[in-house]
Amino acid sequence: MRQINISENGIHIVFRINENNELKLIHFSSAEFYENNLAQPQMMNESFQLVQVNFAGYNRPYEKHGNKHIVTAPGYLLKYVDMKDEVNEIGRKLTITQEDLEVTGARVVTYMQFYKDTTIVRCKNVVSNIGTEEQTLEYLSSFCYFGIEKEGDSNSDHKMFLRIPHNGWQKEMSWKTYTFPDLGMAQTQPTRYQRTSKTIEVTNTGNWSTKEYLPMGYLENHEANTSLFWQIEHNGSWHYEIGDMHGHFYVCISGPTEVQSHWFKTLKPGESFESVPVAIGVGKNDFSEDMGELTKYRRKIRRPNEDNEKLPVIFNDYMNCLYGDPTTEKEIPLIDAAAGSGCEYYVIDAGWYAPGEWWDSVGEWRECKERFPNGLKEVTDYIRSKGMIPGVWLELEVMGINCEKAINAPDDWFFIRHGKRVYDRSRYQLDFRNPAVIEHVTEVIDRVVKEYGVGYIKMDYNIEPGIGTELYADSVGQGLLEHERAYLSWLDDIFYKYPDLVIENCSSGGLRIDYALLSRYSIQSTSDQEDYRHYATISANAPAGVTPEQAAIWSYPLREGDKEEVIYNMVNTMLLRIHQSGHLAELTKDRIELVEEAIKYYKEIRNDIKNALPFWPIGLADNLDHWLSLGLKTDNKVYLAVWKRNSKEKTLTLPIQKYIKGMEVVAVHLTYPKAELCSFDFNRVKGELNVTFEEDTMARLFEFELK
Structure with missing residues (x-):
């Protein structure tokens, strides 16, 4: 032997x-x-x-x-x-x-x-x-x-x-x-x-x-x-x-x-x-x-790319904002507010291509004149005039059952089982093994990039076509596998053609968080979660599933919220990727200033985020937890987010020393927000941070200097 x-x-x-x-x-x-x-x-x-x-x-x-x-x-x-x-x-x-x-x-x-x-x-x-x-x-x-x-x-x-x-x-x-x-x-x-x-x-x-x-x-x-x-x-x-x-x-x-x-x-x-x-x-x-x-x-x-080096701040008009109902009139004040807050990309989300209810008619991706009377380019040009890069929402892997192009296309453009097209949620699944499909989706990318000057695409995917397709394959599962590998090959070609184009991997939020896709895409939608308090669980745990600089987290201050709600929203995203939304143009001055402060501070620390490693001082977050925490550590800094959610307990102790491997904590600062203070102290003997949050639901961001 x-x-x-x-x-x-x-x-x-x-x-x-x-x-x-x-x-x-x-x-x-x-x-x-x-x-x-x-x-x-x-x-x-x-x-x-x-x-x-x-x-x-x-x-x-x-x-x-x-x-x-x-x-x-x-x-x-x-x-x-x-x-x-x-x-x-x-x-x-x-x-x-x-x-x-x-x-x-x-x-x-x-x-x-x-x-x-x-x-x-x-x-x-x-x-x-x-x-x-x-x-x-x-x-x-x-x-x-x-x-x-x-x-x-x-x-x-x-x-x-x-x-x-x-x-x-x-x-x-x-x-x-x-x-x-x-x-x-x-x-x-x-x-x-x-x-x-x-x-x-x-x-x-x-x-x-x-x-x-x-x-x-x-x-x-x-x-x-x-x-x-x-x-x-x-x-x-x-x-x-x-x-x-x-x-x-x-x-x-x-x-x-x-x-x-x-x-x-x-x-x-x-x-x-x-x-x-x-x-x-x-x-x-x-x-x-x-x-x-x-x-x-x-x-x-991961594919080398500038997005994961620069970590630009993105505004997207969807979540707790326009919800897929954009128009020129609605976009202009949001663009002004996003630019004023320090955002660097502005994404026009779903609905720009069709009037009214558009779900089952998607597939051609032509601008809707009813929504944008002077054309979509007027809006994308306005975005650029405000110093931001424009983006749009696409869902290229599907066609709605009432899309004229889908009706006229041959069946082998789509997934087929039992001799019939596969339906899910009033959509057909395109088959990326078909050269005609590749020609179609590539034409859409070329058009939005060249006609509208788009530098960001939110690539969504909202159906589940099931076990696969029977066409040109030994089994339906093999048909699915060949399609998926063809999709990856197409992505490689697109990024070769447009190396600076940022494409977000979105699938009803985070339903395709995998490193076949994320070795290509630079940024991942983590969720469609609409409640900022529940989003904290996703934020805290995100670096276990995706690198911090790829994890796009929504922040959406509410029209009816208060300052603590804005702070909570911003802390959700500040150690990851800011995916800003919400009706910023309608927030009161003190609340919009909290958004601006968060984005300004994020720009100061994002060079650390792209190199930092995660840790969880009180363990991974659970959906029922009242206290949550996420830390990022570098050679000389620790950034720590702490959330409190629906709890009467006022004080939390967080062990820090064991995560910094013998480094010494020189100082601890409450870095966001600066004006809305909370009580905290660092026990140097035990290496523990003690925080006191007076409100039932609140969040803060801390920074540790190390040597």
């Missing part, structure tokens, strides 16, 4: 090649490997495969119980060929080749790319049919690891915790922590044959990649103080599961599957298929530290 040990950036990986020339991944952790952590070494031949890959029509002989994605064929048949270990400009890279020449004719190549200065590895698998017969691929893992619980002596009931990021319309970024028994995986069997039919599954099926969950998971071992975390970098169907076999638990992470996603792919001799990429990180059971590592990684894989 041969063992290969890899240690890189604090990641310890152990492979073994057994007497049958089978490659096993037996360790992937921040902790060193200990042989006695393996429950049943004699059963290793049946498990610990590096890759799970399943072709139709082959026996899966070992005990697995149920629909688990383990004991796959040719997954368990693969033989080790070689491992290439090299260094590129990004970091170390492993390329591992396995083959099954005797039964299925499969070759699987695993790519594991390390990134300098992070505890993250990006993984993907490519399976090729090097045999003589056609094969049907039903499942391919992007990452699979047995023994996720093996460090420590106690069983999984007591030491293992899984954080799952629930997500949903107006309920984005809602992390919950579970024990394995909470999720139905209590230890109830002798470990010699532990293998239940139960799995812990987190899945998305469809084109809204985050309509129920973020494509992430965070696994904690409280006894060993280790953590394993991941993000799936795909803009469609994905799946991960935690199950058990032979005394160990495993995690399998993938893109679409046949069981969950109606996906399969036929591989003719010589053809290949590539899995979706997955980022895997290890840590020492410190959520803030680990999300910092993920933040650094996300910045490394």
